[in-house]
Amino acid sequence: MGPDPELVDDCVHxxxxxxxxxxxxxxxxxxxxxxxxxxxxxxxxxxAPLTDAMVGHWDACLGCMACVTACPSGVRYDRLIQQxxxxxxxxxxxxxxxxxLRRLIFSVFPYPRRLRVLAGPLRLAQRTGLxxxxxxTGLLDRVAPSLAAMERLAPRLTKPxxxxxxxxxxxxxxxxxxxxxxxVQGAFFPGVNAATVRVLQAEGCDxxxxxxxxxxxxxxxxxxxxxxxxxxxxxxxxxxxxxEVDYVVVNAAGCGSVxxxxxxxxxxxxQAFQDKVRDIAELLDELGPVATRHPLEMSVxxxxxxxxxxxxxxxxxxxxxxxxxxxxxxxxxxxxELCCGSAGIYNLLNPEPARELGDRKAANIVATGADVLVTAxxxxxxxxxxxxxxxxxxxxxxxxxxxxxxxxxxxxLD
Amino acid sequence: xxxxxxxxxxxxxxxxxxxxxxDDPARLRTYECDGLAHYRVVPALVVIPxxxxxxxxxxxxCAEHRVPFVARGSGTGLSGGALxxxxxxxxxxxxxxxxxxxxxxDQRAVVEPGVINLDxxxxxxxxxxxxxxxxxxxxxxxxxGNVAENSGGAxxxxxxxxxxxxxxxxxxxxxxxxxxxxxxxxxxxxxxLLGAVVGSEGTLGIVTEVTVRLVRLPEEVRTxxxxxGSTDQAGAAVSAIIAAGxxxxxxxxxxxxxxxxxxxxxxxxxxxxxxxxxxIELDGPAVEVEAEYAAVERLCRDNGAFEQxxxxxxxxxxxxxxxxxxxxxxxxRISPDYIVQDxxxxxxxxxxxxxxxxxxxxxxxxxxxxxFHAGDGNLHPLVLFDExxxxxxxAAEEVSGAILDxxxxxxxxxTGEHGVGMDKAKFMPRMYDEADLDTMQLxxxxxxxxxxxxxxxxxxxPRLCGEVPGRHKGAHPAQEAGLAEVF
Numbered sequence: 087m088g089p090d091p092e093l094v095d096d097c098v099h100x101x102x103x104x105x106x107x108x109x110x111x112x113x114x115x116x117x118x119x120x121x122x123x124x125x126x127x128x129x130x131x132x133x134a135p136l137t138d139a140m141v142g143h144w145d146a147c148l149g150c151m152a153c154v155t156a157c158p159s160g161v162r163y164d165r166l167i168q169q170x171x172x173x174x175x176x177x178x179x180x181x182x183x184x185x186x187l188r189r190l191i192f193s194v195f196p197y198p199r200r201l202r203v204l205a206g207p208l209r210l211a212q213r214t215g216l217x218x219x220x221x222x223t224g225l226l227d228r229v230a231p232s233l234a235a236m237e238r239l240a241p242r243l244t245k246p247x248x249x250x251x252x253x254x255x256x257x258x259x260x261x262x263x264x265x266x267x268x269x270v271q272g273a274f275f276p277g278v279n280a281a282t283v284r285v286l287q288a289e290g291c292d293x294x295x296x297x298x299x300x301x302x303x304x305x306x307x308x309x310x311x312x313x314x315x316x317x318x319x320x321x322x323x324x325x326x327x328x329x330e331v332d333y334v335v336v337n338a339a340g341c342g343s344v345x346x347x348x349x350x351x352x353x354x355x356x357q358a359f360q361d362k363v364r365d366i367a368e369l370l371d372e373l374g375p376v377a378t379r380h381p382l383e384m385s386v387x388x389x390x391x392x393x394x395x396x397x398x399x400x401x402x403x404x405x406x407x408x409x410x411x412x413x414x415x416x417x418x419x420x421x422x423e424l425c426c427g428s429a430g431i432y433n434l435l436n437p438e439p440a441r442e443l444g445d446r447k448a449a450n451i452v453a454t455g456a457d458v459l460v461t462a463x464x465x466x467x468x469x470x471x472x473x474x475x476x477x478x479x480x481x482x483x484x485x486x487x488x489x490x491x492x493x494x495x496x497x498x499l500d
Numbered sequence: 501x502x503x504x505x506x507x508x509x510x511x512x513x514x515x516x517x518x519x520x521x522x523d524d525p526a527r528l529r530t531y532e533c534d535g536l537a538h539y540r541v542v543p544a545l546v547v548i549p550x551x552x553x554x555x556x557x558x559x560x561x562c563a564e565h566r567v568p569f570v571a572r573g574s575g576t577g578l579s580g581g582a583l584x585x586x587x588x589x590x591x592x593x594x595x596x597x598x599x600x601x602x603x604x605x606d607q608r609a610v611v612e613p614g615v616i617n618l619d620x621x622x623x624x625x626x627x628x629x630x631x632x633x634x635x636x637x638x639x640x641x642x643x644x645g646n647v648a649e650n651s652g653g654a655x656x657x658x659x660x661x662x663x664x665x666x667x668x669x670x671x672x673x674x675x676x677x678x679x680x681x682x683x684x685x686x687x688x689x690x691x692x693l694l695g696a697v698v699g700s701e702g703t704l705g706i707v708t709e710v711t712v713r714l715v716r717l718p719e720e721v722r723t724x725x726x727x728x729g730s731t732d733q734a735g736a737a738v739s740a741i742i743a744a745g746x747x748x749x750x751x752x753x754x755x756x757x758x759x760x761x762x763x764x765x766x767x768x769x770x771x772x773x774x775x776x777x778x779x780i781e782l783d784g785p786a787v788e789v790e791a792e793y794a795a796v797e798r799l800c801r802d803n804g805a806f807e808q809x810x811x812x813x814x815x816x817x818x819x820x821x822x823x824x825x826x827x828x829x830x831x832x833r834i835s836p837d838y839i840v841q842d843x844x845x846x847x848x849x850x851x852x853x854x855x856x857x858x859x860x861x862x863x864x865x866x867x868x869x870x871x872f873h874a875g876d877g878n879l880h881p882l883v884l885f886d887e888x889x890x891x892x893x894x895a896a897e898e899v900s901g902a903i904l905d906x907x908x909x910x911x912x913x914x915t916g917e918h919g920v921g922m923d924k925a926k927f928m929p930r931m932y933d934e935a936d937l938d939t940m941q942l943x944x945x946x947x948x949x950x951x952x953x954x955x956x957x958x959x960x961x962p963r964l965c966g967e968v969p970g971r972h973k974g975a976h977p978a979q980e981a982g983l984a985e986v987f
Contacts, residue, residue, distance in 0.1 A: 095836065099537040100829040101576040105616060105640045114594035114614065115519075115548060116575065122530040129529055139524050156639075158765045159832030 088173040089127040089166050096161045097124045103153035103163075108425045108443050109146050117143045120153035120163050127170055136178045144170055146439065148432050149308050150425035151343075151396035164397065165350070171310025184435075191431050192311065196301035196318060198269045247276065253283050253293040260290035260373060264331035264362075266322070266345070268338045269301050270464040278464070281491035282337045282366055288377040288494045289370060299325040302336075304344035304393075307351060308430050315344070319351050323359045334359070337366045337487055339394035339463035340430055346398060365394060366487050367462060371403035380496035381413035382489065387456035388416060389447070389470065391463035392425050404462060404486045411493045417454040421446070428469030444473035452479045458499065462486050502587050504565035505544040511561035512547045512589075516554045520595065522546035531590055534575040534582040535637070536840075538893075539922050543570070543584030548592045552612075552670060552678070552708035555591060559706065560676030562589055568952045571702040573614060573642030578828075578840050579921030581649060581701045581957060588952075591706060593644045599623050600709070607714045608667060613644025613707050617651075620712065629714035632659035635917070636825040647707050650699030652917030654750040654824070655781070657875035659715060661917065663698040670709035671697060674948030682711070696943060701919050702954035704947035718783035721749075722793055723817040726778045726800045727771030727807035731755050731870065734776035735850040737803035738874045741780075742847065744799060746792045748875065752779040752824050757834070757869035758882065759823075765830030768823025771807040778874065779824050827871045828882065835867070835884035837893070839900045842918040843907035847877040856906050857881060866892075866899045878916035879907070905930065920958045928960050 103120040104110045110119035117126060126140045134140075144167065153163050180188070194200050249267065263286055267279050286293045303318030322345070326334055336342035345363040348356040364372070386408055394400045409416050427433055427443030447470060451459055459474070459481050461467060471483050484499060492499040501509070501523075512521045522528060523545055532540040549555040562569040568588030575582055575592075584590045593614040600610040604627040609620055617638040620631040634653035635641050641651065647669065652661045659665075668682035681694040688694075697704055728734040734753050741751065754762065754777050759770050770777050778800070782792045793810075800808060811817035831838050845853050854870065861868040869882040881903050885896035904914045904927055914920070914927045928937060937959060947953070 096832060098829055098832045098838075099533060100535055101574055101637065101640050102826075102829060104574060105618075113519075114597065115522075115592075116530045116594075117527045125530045125532075126526060129526055134526060137524075137526055140526050143527075158826035158829035160765060 087176065089131060089169045091131045093162050093166050094124060094128050094131055096159055097121065098159050100158065102158055103156045106152035106156045106423050108148055108150060108152070108427070109439060111424065112439055112442055118146055120147075120157075123147055124161070124163065124166060127166060130170075136174065141174050141178050141180075144174060146436060148392075148425050148427070148429035148443075150392035150429055152392065152423050152425065155396045155423065168307060168310065168312075171308075172312045173310070175310040175312075187435065188309075191434055192306065192309075192314070195305055195431065196269055196303070196314075198267070198272050198300060247280060249279060249283060249295050251295055251297055253287050253295075255290045255292045256287050257376070258290055259292055260376075261292070261332045262294060262330065263291045263369070264294045264296065264326045264329050264334040266299060266302060266334060266336045266338075266341055267295060268336070268341050268464070271338045271341075275464050275467065275485065278337055278485040278488060281485070281488045282335070285366075285370070285377075285487050285490050285494060286335065289373055290376055291373075294329045294331055296325045296329055302341040302345055303351070304340045305430050307344050307347075308340070312351075316351055319344075319348055319356070323348065323352070323356055326359065331362065333364050333369055334362045335364055335366050335369050337462065337485065339365065339391035339398070340465060343393040343397035365398060365400050365403075365462070367394075367404040367407055368398075368400050370490070371406055375410065377494045379411050379493045382411050382493050382499060383413040384458055384499070385415040385417055385454075385456040386458045386460050386489065387419050387451050387454040388486075389419055389426065389451065389459060389461040389466060390422050391461055391466045392429070394462050395423070404460075407486060407490060408460065411489065414489075414493075417456045419447075419454055420450045426466050426469050426473070428463070428465035430465060433465075433469055440469070441473075444469050445476060448473035448477040448479075451481070452477050456481070458482045458484055458489070460484050460486055460489055501544055502567070504567040505587065505589065507565045508558065508561045508567050508589055509545050512545070512558050515557045516547055516549050520548040520550065520554075522548070531572070531575070531584060531592070534572065534577045534580060536578050536580040536583075536921070536923060538837075539580040539583045541584045541586050543590040544587050546590045546592060548595050550595045552596070552672070555593070555596070555706060555708055556672045556676060556678055558589065558591060559672050559674070562952055563674060563676045563950065566950055566952060568955050570954050571644070571648065571706045573645035573648075574616070574637075574640050576637045576641045577645060577649060577919065577921065578842065579649075579915065579919040579923045581919050581921035581954070582645070583922045583957070585955065588955075593642060593706070596644075596708070597642075602627060602629075602714070604629065604714075607716075608711055609714055610709060610711050611643050612709060613642060613647070615643050617641050617643060617646060624714050625717065627714075628717050630717055631665070631712055632656075632715045633662045633665055636828060638825075643710050643712070644707055647698050647710055648700065648702045649917070649919040652873070652878065654752055654779075654873060656917075657751065657873065658747050658749045658783075663695060665713045666694065666698055666710060667713055668711040669694060669697065669707045671705055671707050673705040674950065674953035678708075699919075700944075701921060701958050703944055703958055705953055718749075718785075718789075720786040720789040721781065721783045721817070722789050723811040723820055724778075724780045724782075724793075724796065724800075725770065725809045725811070725820050726780060726805045727774035728776045728778070728803070728805055730775040730804075731854050732851055733804035734778050735854060735874065737778060737800045737805065738850065739847065740799040740803055741796055742875065744795055746782075746795055748780050748792070748796070749783040750779065750781040750873070751875035753777070753870070753872055753874040754779075754824065754827060755870040757867065758827050758831070758871045761830040761834045761869060762823040762827045764833045766819075766822045766826050768819050770823055771809070774807070779820055824871070828880070831869055831882045831884065834869075835886070837885050837887045837896075838869075839883040839885075839896055840918070841879070841881045841883060841900050841903050842915050843879050843881075843904050843912060844916040845877045845879060845907050845910045845912035847875070849910040849912070850874065850877065853879070853906055853910055857903055860899055860902055860906075864895055864899050866895050868899065868903075873916070876916070877912065879903075901927070922957055925956070925958055925960045928958070
């Protein structure tokens with residue numbers, strides 16, 4: 087229980103993580119940097135009791151893993167913060183209002199069906215009693231920015247077309263691929279899943295979509311709710327067990343990152359499953375294109391989702407896929423390593439820094455002058471959409487796979 | 501908290517926003533060390549001012565109540581220069597990070613002390629300029645810290661150290677006076693006070709604004725990675741290159757152990773089986789670089805290079821440099837603990853000193869990885885040990901000190917760029933005699949009569965400014981009073 091002292095010891099205090107840490111960039115103080123947070127863990131390992139101050143600094147971490155990329159010493163901050171959070175969840179008494187908010191979030195988000203049933207965030211709030219609870223706890227102001235962000239997205243919510251349990255490859259079959267449909271992805275961005283299926287088919291994949299699949303456990307794992315995460319993870323492994331797939335493909339970065347760590351979460355028996363997990367961009371790049379790409383005359387700014395770039399190291403593949411589309415011009419976003427502030431449920435729990443980071447990201451995105459912002463994570467899409475709307479610069483937002491789908495089908499990206 | 505610190509804390513709360521005054525014990529402890537983590541002292545108070553007015557007010561309060569203060573930027577220093585004082589205030593500049601101006605017309609940038617080194621280059625690049633001094637920690641170290649330590653870096657061989665690039669500074673003396681040093685003219689008449697401040701390691705006061713020189717981006721940059729069988733061969737190649745009149749922007753050497761660490765950390769793809777690699781960067785007008793390249797290529801070959809690789813694009817260049825610049829921290833992958841040493845030798849003594857270090861390592865059983873700025877003889881031996889094993893830390897400390905003695909005996913110095921700080925104060929008497937040190941103290945006392953600015957650093961023996969230096973026989977008064985001891 088708690089942070090592994092050996093992993094804590096790996097930090098040599100060089101400070102290379104500081105400039106990539108979103109909260110250090112915002113606040114410029116040691117205890118809100120990875121180095122400072124590890125130092126706090128060390129204090130705790132050495133016997134200092136958990137205090138509100140300590141927990142506050144760990145809570146403020148977005149879990150974006152930019153520090154893991156930056157660290158020359160190979161410190162497993164990802165493991166450390168997860169272990170620390172698990173201990174905080176088990177041992178530390180949070181204020182009642184915060185407990186209520188966390189309970190509500192975790193009773194809704196990891197359940198695709200609950201998310202799907204609720205057409206929009208306001209109805210969602212009503213159905214779950216979130217609004218009443220929030221009023222009671224005085225949290226409305228804290229939650230409002232995120233709700234507002236979702237609400238702005240609401241008009242784009244379409245009724246999801248049901249996905250088939252199996253979709254055959256077009257032409258010669260090159261692989262059999264299982265698709266994780268995700269919670270937020272499936273409920274808020276059903277078009278992304280539909281596009282993923284079409285692109286995979288076009289690229290010669292049989293697509294298997296087990297209907298009984300649920301949440302992958304990422305939100306829970308990243309918030310220290312380890313037992314809950316293990317339950318979700320085991321169910322996902324079981325759901326794909328009988329499917330006999332070569333790969334399990336994920337189009338949400340946060341889900342992919344946790345599924346690539348299932349062996350750490352569940353034990354070595356999950357290794358075989360873990361080895362099959364691929365981000366959609368990773369798999370398409372690995373397979374190489376067979377379907378013809380039609381031109382898309384547009385400029386695209388590609389945003390690295392933290393859990394794709396930092397956590398999975400998938401950076402070149404989506405760029406390669408995008409630049410292979412004739413007519414498409416790729417533009418890089420300044421400070422690309424910096425989180426947009428979405429970070430799972432971070433923008434619900436810490437709306438203020440999340441908004442600051444969102445605004446910063448939006449400004450950098452707008453500065454590219456691109457027509458379309460492309461990223462590969464539903465959380466980022468929501469966060470960036472809200473931020474860009476704040477920046478008053480109309481821009482089309484899309485998942486990488488939606489752009490590919492449009493190009494392969496010869497449609498314009500609408 | 502002493503009454504003095506309490507008074508400073510009260511004053512700080514009046515002028516600095518609430519979250520900029522830190523006194524929670526857990527939070528304070530996160531500031532207990534800088535990049536040299538084996539020295540740890542928890543400060544009594546941390547203040548993070550947002551501008552020069554706030555900073556000056558805090559320093560003034562320290563002066564008024566005779567409370568020691570230590571300045572800290574990003575906390576990446578490697579000599580313990582920003583090690584806090586247990587009964588003092590740590591003044592952190594990490595929130596003073598505005599780049600006030602980038603002026604292409606007179607090739608200058610005006611920045612606050614907390615601005616990150618690399619951010620100056622980032623801001624200047626669109627105008628065709630960059631900031632030349634580039635410590636390996638340039639992605640995070642602050643300009644204020646660079647000024648305090650007179651930081652160097654790989655490219656200082658050709659372009660000079662921080663002191664050659666700082667043109668003016670707003671400065672708060674240890675008394676809390678605000679002065680402007682240097683100015684618009686290339687050189688000011690009178691004593692070079694700015695020169696005194698650069699490299700003073702926070703013992704004179706704190707800079708609150710720095711005007712730096714920007715350098716035109718070169719037309720052509722060519723980065724070579726050269727593999728040799730041994731450090732002897734690589735060292736000979738370095739001497740040959742310099743002797744041929746070529747001044748590369750940088751020549752860096754790494755030995756086998758350092759290569760192994762870097763390879764493991766960042767997969768930089770250095771030549772397999774190399775006993776040493778040189779990273780050589782040539783920059784300037786394209787024709788000049790072409791001519792220099794031909795010479796360097798031949799000289800490396802003549803001296804036994806078995807592989808030479810030229811970066812063909814910025815990504816390849818970045819990877820070559822990443823291996824070198826990550827080397828210190830990367831050593832964390834091959835050893836639980838290590839000391840980063842910093843010493844200088846005349847370039848010509850390179851083969852002898854490297855051989856002597858190897859011998860030291862062999863006889864003591866302490867592993868030493870070598871990473872260094874070969875062009876200017878600035879060594880960075882990394883002395884590896886495991887704190888958990890009894891005696892190893894002491895043995896490493898001994899080897900590390902012996903390496904400095906080697907540097908001194910070969911006509912070099914105990915620090916090239918990391919500063920004296922806490923770590924090397926005890927070595928100062930090996931380089932300077934009593935009279936030299938007393939003279940330096942006189943300079944210090946002119947700025948800091950109360951000895952409150954970063955006390956205990958740089959000089960081996962704390963000395964009070966009221967004393968007439970150099971006249972004492974026997975024990976120092978501070979020793980007699982039980983306030984200090986000689987190591």
